[in-house]
Amino acid sequence: xxxxxxxxxxxxxxxxxxxxxxxxxxxxxxxxxxxxxxxxxxxxxxxxxxxxxxxxxxxxxxxxxxxxxxxxxxxxxxxxxxxxxxxxxxxxxxxxxxxxxxxxxxxxxxxxxxxxxxxxxxxxxxxxxxxxxxxxxxxxxxxxxxxxxxxxxxxxxxxxxxxxxxxxxxxxxxxxxxxxxxxxxxxxxxxxxxxxxxxxxxxxxxxxxxxxxxxxxxxxxxxxxxxxxxxxxxxxxxxxxxxxxxxxxxxxxxxxxxxxxxxxxxxxxxxxxxxxxxxxxxxxxxxxxxxxxxxxxxxxxxxxxx
Amino acid sequence: xxxxxxxxxxxxxxxxxxxxxxxxxxxxxxxxxxxxxxxxxxxxxxxxxxxxxxxxxxxxxxxxxxxxxxxxxxxxxxxxxxxxxxxxxxxxxxxxxxxxxxxxxxxxxxxxxxxxxxxxxxxxxxxxxxxxxxxxxxxxxxxxxxxxxxxxxxxxxxxxxxxxxxxxxxxxxxxxxxxxxxxxxxxxxxxxxxxxxxxxxxxxxxxxxxxxxxxxxxxxxxxxxxxxxxxxxxxxxxxxxxxxxxxxxxxxxxxxxxxxxxxxxxxxxxxxxxxxxxxxxxxxxxxxxxxxxxxxxxxxxxxxxx
Numbered sequence: 001x002x003x004x005x006x007x008x009x010x011x012x013x014x015x016x017x018x019x020x021x022x023x024x025x026x027x028x029x030x031x032x033x034x035x036x037x038x039x040x041x042x043x044x045x046x047x048x049x050x051x052x053x054x055x056x057x058x059x060x061x062x063x064x065x066x067x068x069x070x071x072x073x074x075x076x077x078x079x080x081x082x083x084x085x086x087x088x089x090x091x092x093x094x095x096x097x098x099x100x101x102x103x104x105x106x107x108x109x110x111x112x113x114x115x116x117x118x119x120x121x122x123x124x125x126x127x128x129x130x131x132x133x134x135x136x137x138x139x140x141x142x143x144x145x146x147x148x149x150x151x152x153x154x155x156x157x158x159x160x161x162x163x164x165x166x167x168x169x170x171x172x173x174x175x176x177x178x179x180x181x182x183x184x185x186x187x188x189x190x191x192x193x194x195x196x197x198x199x200x201x202x203x204x205x206x207x208x209x210x211x212x213x214x215x216x217x218x219x220x221x222x223x224x225x226x227x228x229x230x231x232x233x234x235x236x237x238x239x240x241x242x243x244x245x246x247x248x249x250x251x252x253x254x255x256x257x258x259x260x261x262x263x264x265x266x267x268x269x270x271x272x273x274x275x276x277x278x279x280x281x282x283x284x285x286x287x288x289x290x291x292x293x294x295x296x297x298x299x300x301x302x303x304x305x306x
Numbered sequence: 307x308x309x310x311x312x313x314x315x316x317x318x319x320x321x322x323x324x325x326x327x328x329x330x331x332x333x334x335x336x337x338x339x340x341x342x343x344x345x346x347x348x349x350x351x352x353x354x355x356x357x358x359x360x361x362x363x364x365x366x367x368x369x370x371x372x373x374x375x376x377x378x379x380x381x382x383x384x385x386x387x388x389x390x391x392x393x394x395x396x397x398x399x400x401x402x403x404x405x406x407x408x409x410x411x412x413x414x415x416x417x418x419x420x421x422x423x424x425x426x427x428x429x430x431x432x433x434x435x436x437x438x439x440x441x442x443x444x445x446x447x448x449x450x451x452x453x454x455x456x457x458x459x460x461x462x463x464x465x466x467x468x469x470x471x472x473x474x475x476x477x478x479x480x481x482x483x484x485x486x487x488x489x490x491x492x493x494x495x496x497x498x499x500x501x502x503x504x505x506x507x508x509x510x511x512x513x514x515x516x517x518x519x520x521x522x523x524x525x526x527x528x529x530x531x532x533x534x535x536x537x538x539x540x541x542x543x544x545x546x547x548x549x550x551x552x553x554x555x556x557x558x559x560x561x562x563x564x565x566x567x568x569x570x571x572x573x574x575x576x577x578x579x580x581x582x583x584x585x586x587x588x589x590x591x592x593x594x595x596x597x598x599x600x601x602x603x604x605x606x607x608x609x610x611x612x
């Protein structure tokens with residue numbers, strides 16, 4: 001497992017370059033549910049180490065299939081952690097594989113803690129260790145001061161952050177949409193804190209290292225956060241399997257069609273019974289191309305109507 | 307590394323038993339900052355694997371020193387993750403060492419995600435894998451529906467949860483203390499959702515699997531959450547190095563002196579220059595005993611004054 005190469009440009013610029021070079025706003029989600037696919041099924045493979053190896057082979061095929069038609073890759077840490085130590089080794093190998101293909105990586109780990117503990121998470125995931133990525137998802141519940149160690153590391157190391165703002169689950173609003181005494185909802189407080197950080201880091205404008213997670217299922221929230229956080233890239237989960245459609249996410253993009261990537265995980269993988277890696281690769285490519293085109297059409301339709 | 311033994315009683319009962327058997331409400335925090343101690347210093351040890359081995363030896367000595375005078379053990383996952391894959395192997399070994407000493411383990415990982423992703427985290431940390439613990443810290447930002455997979459796993463496997471409510475950092479209030487339209491602050495919404503879960507799981511009363519994290523530095527918050535969440539154990543960080551004192555945390559306990567454990571990490575470790583493990587063990591014991599007595603005195607003083 002090789003350590004991540006030192007980044008040579010800010011994350012926001014590298015992500016924009018990838019979107020332009022690949023003509024794609026698709027984020028390839030890597031959510032290994034080994035029991036969901038014949039090629040990785042634990043009953044067939046036995047040991048956790050064998051399952052982890054099969055997961056690496058499976059997603060290497062997915063990566064090989066669609067590396068030139070997706071903008072970035074988002075491994076979901078939880079599924080690797082659920083496989084124990086061999087799973088974390090698999091995560092390190094897949095992060096390295098994505099890097100080798102020139103694809104920016106976003107580790108979806110939703111970390112968050114205070115002071116020197118947040119610094120430790122930033123060292124783990126925004127440094128040069130075997131689990132480091134180009135960007136990390138982070139939770140804001142502990143307070144905006146706790147985002148600072150992540151912002152400092154992201155700025156110093158040309159990495160990015162996507163802070164949870166409005167998530168894609170049915171109960172997301174229970175906390176995020178609470179209306180506070182100044183009229184703003186909780187997620188708007190978070191958004192405004194991120195916007196402040198963006199202005200501070202890049203007073204001249206343009207995208208900075210601090211972005212936000214906003215679910216494809218949250219309707220008007222997407223356009224609202226887009227407008228409120230002009231300097232932050234948006235990471236949009238919840239497309240496809242969770243119900244979000246291309247038209248729903250059009251408002252996440254800026255007028256140049258940049259500023260957001262839309263994630264799909266299950267939507268890009270082959271049918272569960274697929275028994276060869278060549279089909280896994282071919283299906284991933286076919287599905288990523290279809291999603292790329294659906295997003296393009298939605299952006300064009302919005303531009304025509306607006 | 308052995309998998310955790312199947313628990314034989316609910317976590318809340320096991321924690322209460324440990325508090326009574328050891329006469330202690332001290333939670334031993336394991337926050338490996340290898341550069342902070344001569345015995346684990348990276349400059350001396352070179353490789354990440356050697357540092358991880360030294361961390362295991364160091365904290366095994368701490369555990370051996372104070373296993374009979376602390377109620378439970380709380381490894382901070384961030385510091386292990388910062389050491390990469392060897393660090394996670396070290397975490398698995400220290401969790402096993404604590405279990406071998408009969409000490410309940412609380413993994414401080416502040417995880418949180420939606421639906422089947424939350425289930426994956428619950429499988430990783432509340433199941434029978436190499437990183438599983440007796441209890442896990444969890445973040446509520448994504449909504450109370452996202453706590454359900456953790457609650458289900460904790461209930462089924464006799465494990466516990468400590469949900470972030472009011473943390474110990476200076477900026478904790480920026481989100482947690484926002485006043486909402488019904489007059490409750492955000493952390494009170496979280497507390498009330500946890501209290502609902504407690505009543506649902508144990509309608510007859512008594513402590514259940516769903517507890518809360520409330521910082522020692524948050525003053526009246528501790529007593530407030532104690533009153534609002536009568537069926538939840540409280541995990542109280544921020545004692546010692548972060549400024550919380552014994553008198554500040556007395557209100558976290560119920561009238562029987564149960565219902566809370568107070569964490570100290572740096573406060574229980576030997577001076578940085580200590581060069582032998584016997585001293586590390588002896589110092590940990592001495593400091594844990596002093597903290598145990600300080601908490602006892604504060605509880606006695608509160609009972610006398612109230």
